[in-house]
Amino acid sequence: MNSTSTVAPNHVNIINFIRGVEPREPIDLLEPVKEQLALVQKHGLRATWLLQYDALIQPAFTDLLHREANASQEIGVWFEVVQPLAEKAGIPWRGRFAWDWHAHIAFSVGYAPQERERMADVLMEDFRQAFGHYPQSVGSWFLDAHLLGYLWDNYRIVASCNCKDQWGTDGYTLWGGYYNQAYYPSRRNGFMPAQTAEGQIPVPVFRMLGSDPIYQYDAKLGGNGQSVITLEPVYSGEEGGGGIPEWVRWFFDVNFRSEQVSFGYAQVGQENSFGWALMKDGLIDQVELLAAKQAEGALTVQTLAESGRWFRRQYPVTPAASICALSDWRNEGRQSVWYNNRFYRMNLLNNGGELSIRDIHLFDENYEERYLQDVCPDRNSHYDTLPVVDSARWSDERVSAGIRPVAFDKEGRELPIAVRAIDTDESTDGELALRIHLEDERTLHIRCSEQGVGFAADWPDWGLRLLWGDTPELPEVKLEQAGIAYAFNGHPYRIGTEGAWPPILLTGGARGAGNGIELRAAGSELKLRLS
Template identity: 45%
Template sequence: MNKISIFRPVLVLMCVLQVFNSIAQPAKPAKATEPKIVNIVNFIRDIEPREADVTKDVLYETVVNQVKLMKQYHLGGTFLLQYDALIDPRYQELLKTLPKNEFEIGAWWELPQPLIEKAGIKWRGKYAWDWHSDVGFSVGYTPAEREKIIDVYFADFKKIFGYYPKSVASWVIDAHSLNYMYDKYKIVASANCKDQVGTDGFTLWGGYWNQAYYPSRFNAYMPAQHAEKQLPVPVFRMLGSDPIRQYADGRSVTTLEPVYSHAGGNAQWIDWFLQTFANDTALGFNYTQAGQENSFTWSGMKKGLEMQFPIIAKLKEQGKVRVETMAKSGEWFKKTYKVTPATTFTVSKDLGESDKKTIWYNSRFYRLNLLWENGTMRIADIHLFNETVPDKYLTDVTTINQSFFYTLPVVDGFQWGKRGAPAGMRLMMKDGDKEVPVQGGNPVFTNVDKNTAHVSWPVGSGSYEIDIKENSLIITAKNIAAANWYLDLNVAEAAKTAFSAVSDNTAKYEFDGHAYKLATTSGTIEKGENGGLYRIKPKGQGIVLKLADQ
């Protein structure tokens, strides 16, 4: 028998064994093509004057149980200390036991009485912790006072833990404070509240919708357009907002917070949100924050966290999400991005029987939301960003119990609409003498390059191909009559908007004393018909909107 005849059956046997081994061995978990980052952030207060039953012991035991549950599922995270909790020996002892490679201790930037008085400033609050903007937050103090407060906190933090905090977060933080914290103490990450209108006295509306951004040196809420004008500290958006309900069906809070029985405390919603977050297409990276402030107590959050953490742990095990501290995310962001990146959060399948689908796109120039419902599409939101527009509290203080942070609205489906009739820029067509919404199938979301997201929306025998770029939106009709479709911006009757007029093929706006415009490089902007503010008609087969105020 020659060598070839001897080796042939051996080779066949080796191939069979190789196939068998590949079947028998468990497949390695498929990693997401884009990072999906989860920060578990629990912020700690030692004072809760609003509820007599929420004692110091109740607050402390809440944190003990949070730590226990995180360890049970091998999930690290970040604990942020309000000053009253920072100086409580119980929290110091508890948090010092946490493994530094898994957990982070940082600062929660609400300002209670002991911190203010140690900084030599008179306390104006009703309680030792007062949650109103003019007392309990940096925007209620002069820039010089803010620096004193920061110095006291950071000095005491270092005395206790041996280092300065790397992460500082709050519902709202002004630009002067963030600049000072970075310039003097080199913080690496911050976070602010999700977008909301009026909740607890805080309005943040029109900003970088999710993920994270580099803020302007003049405005902590406004993404910068240029590296030389930005503060190199990424600001993450908190609380895990529902990308459909939080902004589309009224004023209810719909987030990953475990205390909300219809959202972060609801098994069906939790599973939908986390699976969508982990599995749907994202440009750049996606991000969400889990966890809860201890003021809500363990009894309030236990059920929700016990449903969330096993799912997060499973997704981590499968390689679909990263669970890490805020500081680690901040360091990764700074290493990865020189300026604010383009990102998306997409939903290809909504909760339950709903047919809604959406994409939120953010860049350093603008944010955009496209929403599909009942086979129709509308642009539900466009806000432009301008790094030269200062926040209201850069040098001034708020003297009321509210604070306001805005960007530049072009389309505001929430504030310019009304319940049951949201505003928006709808894709319309002429059907004989009638004007009707374009009807189509299910949109398909893909990524083109690091700055461009693509949506293909089938309509009849054709489609609308939508390219969302860093500073423009391109809508191209394929096999659809060019003169038959257009965009109409409609708002509620008597709605107060920023729109002023149409002239020279531009839609002109003014908001908070700043003039800006929406223009096209392809297409025509005309005065509105049938109650619309204005209409955008295609040139040939397409519309191209310029989406930058810089």
């Protein structure tokens, strides 16, 4: 199963990125790299090693990789700005330390486009001097579209990777993107999936870290942004994380199914600045499990570049993808289904019998990122897409935001809907079918396709209700005869409604404005058109 030509639907990248300095506390940065390399090679697994510039110019790291890494290991670049890189590119250093993790110092968005190009040239040429070729993979917590396009146009990189969705963690917000798997970014926005081959950078960007598909989305906010519930082996909170063997096995089960809309994916690994002691137990457990799963034929472990080449061979534009977590490792009765395609993403949540669509974000390759030409002014960087419903950002102490199916009696009063079970069918290429079995034996059918989300009920007098709280993140909303018009961050967009009566604004918001929209079905089927 090591062949890069495999048609197995589940792909894993082991990506360990390597920093050359950790200013916050003394730590051995070389030991984790030695141990990680020995671990993956002991199990005969392929892996990708992404060098930050300060590690690239230290012989201790490059000599280790030259000496110990076998031919199945990929060496690439982790693009964060450090003092020696900036200064070699002729850019005055503004950081507090030789590596400063604040967004306007460490990341490409903190620099003018021409400065980004100069640093990329230095990094790529010094990498070539060290390894005899240009890197094929360049990763970062986030890369702007100008730099991604430059790396493709001038160096023909084949793959990139960026951070999971998160709100404000370490000052970085990436919100509303492909929840997992990979996408081709827009030429105007490195976080936004493009809709057309002409409008995309032909470098697949893989989402890192492995977000919990149930709990990460609305993870609690604190002084450092959202908490982290991911596959990273250093995390083991009460809601889950990669340091908990039971959670890891559940995560693998829900991500690496034999049936997929396109393919399943996860990134395994850890940055060396956490130190070997913190990551050791969790990483050893995950790598051993990966080796066993690959031997069973359940997944294929590839380098990031191999996955990038496979993706480009398979998909001329971004494919649809899904994650179906129909079990809850905490046994609290929650189920979560994510569906993504190049036009939108959607998340359906069953919260102990209460059904809601808690998230829909539209994708538009013409929505320009904030940093395409401008410079991020401070530590709080922000990437986003176009919200249709966003429970995590639109809920308040009174209202849990979301789109919920509703039934009505003959007098028009709302009747309760309680979910008993959810079945999924991912056998139709690019589409996801859901059967929602209710406690009273009725059934709601939901089909997700590139065009939108369709609903079909086997009872009369039903509809959808979109609710939101009194929160500052709301876009402008305006009702139309057969749709809803939005404007967010100055960008207009709309969704269409088919098989419904004209939408009705629900009133009662804290500011005297509407706090929701009701869509009454005109028959047995109703569709939200999202492309």
